[in-house]
Amino acid sequence: MFEANSGQHTRKRPVTLSVRADLLEEARALSLNASQAAESGIALAVRQAKEEAWRKASKAGVDAYNERVTREGTLIKPVWLKTDGAL
Numbered sequence: 001m002f003e004a005n006s007g008q009h010t011r012k013r014p015v016t017l018s019v020r021a022d023l024l025e026e027a028r029a030l031s032l033n034a035s036q037a038a039e040s041g042i043a044l045a046v047r048q049a050k051e052e053a054w055r056k057a058s059k060a061g062v063d064a065y066n067e068r069v070t071r072e073g074t075l076i077k078p079v080w081l082k083t084d085g086a087l
Contacts, residue, residue: 017038019038
């Protein structure tokens with residue numbers, strides 16, 4: 001899925017976060033940038049939440065489409081199918 005603002009420079013602002021001490025120590029020991037790691041984690045959570053919201057909002061339409069295809073088949077029949085529907 002496409003990631004919004006990927007590669008773009010956007011304004012950042014300071015925030016206060018509470019992070020498990022052991023996790024922060026491990027990140028520092030591995031020379032990880034905690035701000036970048038937190039931003040990546042938040043971006044992932046936002047993307048997953050948007051995907052889930054889309055799935056919920058689109059469920060009725062997707063189900064209706066799938067039922068129609070099951071009942072009637074696709075609108076354009078693939079040329080590689082035989083007339084009886086077999087490959």
